[in-house]
Amino acid sequence: MDGSGRALSPGANALLQDALEGLSQRQKRLSPKWLYDQRGSALFEEITGLPEYYLTRTEAAILTEYAAELAGLVPEGGALVEFGSGASVKTRTLLDAGDHFAAYVPIDISANFLHQTAHGLRAHYPRLEIAPVVADFTAPVRLPPHLDAMAKVGFFPGSTIGNLPPEAATDLLRHARRWPGAQGFILGADLVKDEATLVAAYDDAQGVTAQFIGNILHRLNAELGADFDTGAFAYRATWNAALARIDMELVSTRAQTVSLPGARIDFAAGEAIHVSASRKYTEQTLAQLVVPAGWRVEQLLTDEDRAFAVAVLLPQ
Numbered sequence: 001m002d003g004s005g006r007a008l009s010p011g012a013n014a015l016l017q018d019a020l021e022g023l024s025q026r027q028k029r030l031s032p033k034w035l036y037d038q039r040g041s042a043l044f045e046e047i048t049g050l051p052e053y054y055l056t057r058t059e060a061a062i063l064t065e066y067a068a069e070l071a072g073l074v075p076e077g078g079a080l081v082e083f084g085s086g087a088s089v090k091t092r093t094l095l096d097a098g099d100h101f102a103a104y105v106p107i108d109i110s111a112n113f114l115h116q117t118a119h120g121l122r123a124h125y126p127r128l129e130i131a132p133v134v135a136d137f138t139a140p141v142r143l144p145p146h147l148d149a150m151a152k153v154g155f156f157p158g159s160t161i162g163n164l165p166p167e168a169a170t171d172l173l174r175h176a177r178r179w180p181g182a183q184g185f186i187l188g189a190d191l192v193k194d195e196a197t198l199v200a201a202y203d204d205a206q207g208v209t210a211q212f213i214g215n216i217l218h219r220l221n222a223e224l225g226a227d228f229d230t231g232a233f234a235y236r237a238t239w240n241a242a243l244a245r246i247d248m249e250l251v252s253t254r255a256q257t258v259s260l261p262g263a264r265i266d267f268a269a270g271e272a273i274h275v276s277a278s279r280k281y282t283e284q285t286l287a288q289l290v291v292p293a294g295w296r297v298e299q300l301l302t303d304e305d306r307a308f309a310v311a312v313l314l315p316q
């Protein structure tokens, strides 16, 4: 039941269980996967164009420079399978260079956004099979069975791997290594750099990232009938050097109590909800993620400033 006594959909029920669990911890937390509803996905697209958000343009330039080589990892008649595909903008660089691909499989949790994107791709690439899969990649993703016979290359751009704790990142990579026909994996990862550049990328002057992270509270209100006063939570991005990650939090600006179906949650003034982390890597810490999953780093493609890396992984 939501706050006004209506039955919850299975999706909203999963959101509620996760929120109740996370908000009852000593360090309150919500999972970043709930950031992406239609509004969240659109806000993320806005972030990709912000001047402070060097990640998208840097990764896009690397993909453009090495497009032919990267597309060549997919054998004739094979499939490119993307995790967290969003608007599939950068992917088009690989699809344009991959006339020989038989299928493109975008996987995303944001269902409407994924289907809209797939519709646009079908119009643009009429000869390519576009096979979207709505799924949560923090659990093993089942691919359509008719793809079993196809060679596959995984693609995980956008530094999204950095949102996952190291063990979960390795699990995802291990799962993709075990797909029938797994040939390779293209992984976009952000690199450790100076604190000012990192914090600015996650706390932009226009406040778009603050809106994106704050969207999770709007979602709890809209989908569960919670009563968060969204104006009473301030956004904060901080660099944790010891864990090499940016932490994104919503900080309660006053003592307050919030109701969710089945619980009342107290917040002290200054208490934070941890919503997302974005881990930054070195060559060494990247290898520590991929090697236990059965991959080796064949090539690390970077820009001149070594701001961002696209790692080409091959089976060990």
Ligand SMILES: C[S@@+](CC[C@H](N)C(=O)[O-])C[C@H]1O[C@@H](n2cnc3c(N)ncnc32)[C@H](O)[C@@H]1O
Pocket: 032, 033, 036, 041, 044, 048, 056, 083, 084, 085, 086, 087, 088, 090, 107, 108, 109, 110, 135, 136, 137, 138, 157, 158, 159, 160
């Ligand atoms: C940081 S954005 C990256 C989007 C795009 N790949 C890019 O590089 O611009 C993360 C994407 O992953 C999706 N996503 C986040 N958590 C997910 C999860 N647990 N399972 C499936 N998709 C998820 C989001 O909906 C979003 O499209």
